[in-house]
Amino acid sequence: MGAPLIELSAIERVFHLGDSRVHALQSIDLCITAGEYVSVMGPSGSGKSTLLNLLGLLDRPDSGSYRLAGRDVTTLSADEQARVRSERIGFVFQSFHLVPRLTAAENIALPMVLAGIPPAQRGERVRQALRDYGLENRADHRPDQLSGGQRQRVAIARATIMQPALVLADEPTGNLDRTTGEEVMRLLEALNGTGVTLIVVTHDGALGARARRQLLMADGKLQHDRAGSADRPGEACGLPT
Amino acid sequence: MRTADLIRFARDAANGSPLRTSLLILAMAIGVAAVVVLTALADGARRYVLNQFSAIGSNLVIVLPGRSQTGGFNPGNAITSTPRDLTIDDAQALLRASAVHRVAPLAVGTSEISVGGRLREVMVAGTTAEFIAVRRLTLAQGRFLSSGDWRRGASEAVIGARIRDELFGREEALGQLVRVGDRRVRIVGILAATGQGLGMNTDELVIVPVALAQAMFNSNTLFRILVEANGREAIAPAKAQVSEIIRLRHEGEQDVTVITQDAVLATFDRILGTLTVAVAGIAAISLAVAGILVMNVMLVSVTQRTAEIGLLKALGATRKTIRNVFLTEAAMLSLAGALLGFALGHAAAALIRQLVPAFPALPPDWAVLAGVATALATGLAFGVLPARRAALLDPVQSLARR
Ligand SMILES: Nc1ncnc2c1ncn2[C@@H]1O[C@H](COP(=O)(O)OP(=O)(O)OP(=O)(O)O)[C@@H](O)[C@H]1O
Ligand SMILES: [Mg+2]
Numbered sequence: 001m002g003a004p005l006i007e008l009s010a011i012e013r014v015f016h017l018g019d020s021r022v023h024a025l026q027s028i029d030l031c032i033t034a035g036e037y038v039s040v041m042g043p044s045g046s047g048k049s050t051l052l053n054l055l056g057l058l059d060r061p062d063s064g065s066y067r068l069a070g071r072d073v074t075t076l077s078a079d080e081q082a083r084v085r086s087e088r089i090g091f092v093f094q095s096f097h098l099v100p101r102l103t104a105a106e107n108i109a110l111p112m113v114l115a116g117i118p119p120a121q122r123g124e125r126v127r128q129a130l131r132d133y134g135l136e137n138r139a140d141h142r143p144d145q146l147s148g149g150q151r152q153r154v155a156i157a158r159a160t161i162m163q164p165a166l167v168l169a170d171e172p173t174g175n176l177d178r179t180t181g182e183e184v185m186r187l188l189e190a191l192n193g194t195g196v197t198l199i200v201v202t203h204d205g206a207l208g209a210r211a212r213r214q215l216l217m218a219d220g221k222l223q224h225d226r227a228g229s230a231d232r233p234g235e236a237c238g239l240p241t
Numbered sequence: 242m243r244t245a246d247l248i249r250f251a252r253d254a255a256n257g258s259p260l261r262t263s264l265l266i267l268a269m270a271i272g273v274a275a276v277v278v279l280t281a282l283a284d285g286a287r288r289y290v291l292n293q294f295s296a297i298g299s300n301l302v303i304v305l306p307g308r309s310q311t312g313g314f315n316p317g318n319a320i321t322s323t324p325r326d327l328t329i330d331d332a333q334a335l336l337r338a339s340a341v342h343r344v345a346p347l348a349v350g351t352s353e354i355s356v357g358g359r360l361r362e363v364m365v366a367g368t369t370a371e372f373i374a375v376r377r378l379t380l381a382q383g384r385f386l387s388s389g390d391w392r393r394g395a396s397e398a399v400i401g402a403r404i405r406d407e408l409f410g411r412e413e414a415l416g417q418l419v420r421v422g423d424r425r426v427r428i429v430g431i432l433a434a435t436g437q438g439l440g441m442n443t444d445e446l447v448i449v450p451v452a453l454a455q456a457m458f459n460s461n462t463l464f465r466i467l468v469e470a471n472g473r474e475a476i477a478p479a480k481a482q483v484s485e486i487i488r489l490r491h492e493g494e495q496d497v498t499v500i501t502q503d504a505v506l507a508t509f510d511r512i513l514g515t516l517t518v519a520v521a522g523i524a525a526i527s528l529a530v531a532g533i534l535v536m537n538v539m540l541v542s543v544t545q546r547t548a549e550i551g552l553l554k555a556l557g558a559t560r561k562t563i564r565n566v567f568l569t570e571a572a573m574l575s576l577a578g579a580l581l582g583f584a585l586g587h588a589a590a591a592l593i594r595q596l597v598p599a600f601p602a603l604p605p606d607w608a609v610l611a612g613v614a615t616a617l618a619t620g621l622a623f624g625v626l627p628a629r630r631a632a633l634l635d636p637v638q639s640l641a642r643r
Binding site: 053056058059078079082083085086087091093097099100101102110111113114115116118119158162 | 242243245250254257548549552553554556557558559560562636637640
């Protein structure tokens, strides 16, 4: 497989709530190679979302190091992190997070608008994305005129419009029925098929089992790191020996 | 983010909550309209007064009996006896001054005018032929008082347009004999209607020779002496010469007041100009109120759109981009409000001009510019805090908000 995309070592994340401390992530070591398909499972409160936010540079660890594509990203400034998010990371959320007043096409174009890409280039890419996700006839619909599955397809189109190397999905099927959820998973997996690294947080064991590599979290710790059929342990990155 | 995209995004956000948007625009518009209308009124008042003063005549130097008290209490004044009267001789003596072009004495009193059983109380002005030129009056009919010896006035009168209408209606007034007080005089001229005039409305005036007026009122004093200087530059020398001549004639005592129209004009101009600035300042307070409203509404907007802000951050928006999104929205709303207020204010000023044609209610350019600029500046200044708050939001917590 390819070079390591994500290298976490000794990551700690502690939340302070008044006097009590919640150890949301504890000594996490993790290596994910470019192009992998990873599912993250575990009971509620085990730190799955916290891990994903950290991987997406929406949150910072209290200690430990995070190297993304070989570069230490924990020390970057907020604006540098924003640039990394813009260029390399796509998010898919459980509650879609579409901007209600914008049409499907405008929602898909939003990352390009924020990145300052000229309108001429945007138009063609949005049209292609609408075609790829079967939304040609929904381009001018607002989110409240779309079904849940269509909304999540818009969200996936938006997450991939900047052609990121990494797509992070936090319970992307949580608000969808079973068949729609599977359809969304297939779209994400197809994306992985094109070489995009995919990390999906899910409660659903069946959906999680589809990933070639499955992480199980409990109490902020990595409990299990199982690599589907061909057993490949977490240190596949080939940490310096 | 490109400027065009910023503007479109801010516009869509503003359109997304029409009530909030229209309230903000309205508040800003009222502030700007207040500046425009109030300064239009104040500046209109200034211009109205200046116009009125200019209508009296130009290059005027006016002599009043008695010393002006503006210098405060003067013990020397208290001891001297009552001031000497101004007389026709005083007025005639002023003709010797080199800077003086024309002189018109003015004696004033009230009397009754009657013709064919119709009777009316009128103000009677006794003066000479020069008066019409000095005061820049125009005749509608006939001629003005005949020139000649100031002390021997003919039994003739020139009447104002309103007097003519009230006493004669459709009948011919010119050449008619009327009774003024206990005198019978012939109407030789009728003044053109002016509809205005500060202090003395010439439409309701009966003008007779000064000697006749003095005989009528049984006095030989003058109310004023109007002096027209040779030109604008001659006003100051004329004032000095007039003062000196009267002082010599009054046994060396400075017992008259000599004012120039210019000085009066300048004083009024200054007072009323200050008033305009003051009024503009008061109106600007409403803009500050509008600014505070902008801030609060934008803060509410940031709170309502927290999840959206989190999303924008997740999609790669920098803090600067987020700040610009909110600042652009605040600026756009302020600009829209300012333009609306500008239009409303001008419409209101135009309406006032329509209703009161004599009153030139036009907002001065500086006030309009200052009003619009203040609106934009307040909108932006009060938009900074909400925009900063939005930019500094934590993305994870923002996204968790629904
Ligand atoms: N901002 C925060 N402040 C305080 N505690 C927090 C915060 N965010 C998360 N936590 C705590 O950290 C722990 C991990 O939370 P996290 O959201 O990662 O769990 P999760 O595995 O995603 O759970 P779920 O399956 O319910 O989404 C929980 O105990 C949670 O209460
Ligand atoms: Mg979670």
